[in-house]
Amino acid sequence: MVASAQKTISHTPRLKKNPKNKGSSGFTLIEIIIVISIVAVAYAVAMPQFNLVTGTSVAEKLGTLSGDIRSAYDMAVLRGKPHRLVFVLATGQYWLEQADRREVYIGSEKLLNDPTDDDLKLELEEFEEQFEEYIDQAGAESKDPETGEEIKPTSPVVVAKDRLKPPKWSRVENLEWKSRTIGPDLIFKAFQAEHHEQPQTFEVLGVEARAFLYFFPTGYVEKAFMHIGYTSGDMKIDDNKKGYTLQTKPYEGVADVSTGYEEVDLRADDEV
Numbered sequence: 001m002v003a004s005a006q007k008t009i010s011h012t013p014r015l016k017k018n019p020k021n022k023g024s025s026g027f028t029l030i031e032i033i034i035v036i037s038i039v040a041v042a043y044a045v046a047m048p049q050f051n052l053v054t055g056t057s058v059a060e061k062l063g064t065l066s067g068d069i070r071s072a073y074d075m076a077v078l079r080g081k082p083h084r085l086v087f088v089l090a091t092g093q094y095w096l097e098q099a100d101r102r103e104v105y106i107g108s109e110k111l112l113n114d115p116t117d118d119d120l121k122l123e124l125e126e127f128e129e130q131f132e133e134y135i136d137q138a139g140a141e142s143k144d145p146e147t148g149e150e151i152k153p154t155s156p157v158v159v160a161k162d163r164l165k166p167p168k169w170s171r172v173e174n175l176e177w178k179s180r181t182i183g184p185d186l187i188f189k190a191f192q193a194e195h196h197e198q199p200q201t202f203e204v205l206g207v208e209a210r211a212f213l214y215f216f217p218t219g220y221v222e223k224a225f226m227h228i229g230y231t232s233g234d235m236k237i238d239d240n241k242k243g244y245t246l247q248t249k250p251y252e253g254v255a256d257v258s259t260g261y262e263e264v265d266l267r268a269d270d271e272v
Helices: 002-008 029-079 117-137
Strands: 083-090 095-101 167-171 184-192 208-214 223-234 242-250 256-261
Touching: 029 083, 029 095, 029 184, 029 208, 029 242, 029 256, 083 184, 184 208
Parallel strands: none
Antiparallel strands: 083 095, 083 208, 095 167, 184 223, 223 242, 242 256
16 A cells, blocks of 8 residues: 555656746846836936036026126226126137226127127238328438437327227136136027127127127126027027026126026117
8 A cells, every 4th residue: 555655656747847947037027117117217306306407507607607797897997997708609608808908999889790809800900001101191200410319200190009009908817717608508699788789699690709798997887688598509599498688787787687588678778
């Protein structure tokens, strides 16, 4: 009886393992769903943080620009010479420059755009060429009969040459002032100051377009506004994002920043 039972047990078939299943690293449907859920939660958490970082960076850039306008206003008063901020519209870069004299002529408001470096160089060359006429009219040099020294001709116009020629502007570079930028997230979409009749845009004027904002030692900054937009790369405006409007207050030397592109009439007060 025992032998029969043992015989029966000895013939019980055993389950064999499939060698193909050994060490299998495949995922079940439930495991895939769990992984997708984890990724989705991580993405949902990360995106608000990314937007927060971008928003903080933009706020810092706009705050710095507003503070730089006040700083340039103060420097013009303290140094007793006109200053100007130079904005490269297409790249968002800007820096501060100082004139070599107290009185400057900033040009007619009929100008469509502020001059480039090449324009300024050509302007100076034309001045030197035209001024030769006044030098010729002053007469030739003569010699002092007693000392034999050369006596240059005197003329009020010739004497005033340095004050009549275009001013020389030089960059202000110190611990406080270096080249700035509102990029890479922001770009100057449009700019208009008092000495222009129309807004300037790099989309019309080209990538080399520059805009000047003048500050005077009497405690005055030009009335001006600039539209600042988001860039989608390659110096293009992202119109899907709401931009900003920065507007100066002439006698206070400050600038207000508001959300959206506001229409600003720089001559509204002049008509009152």
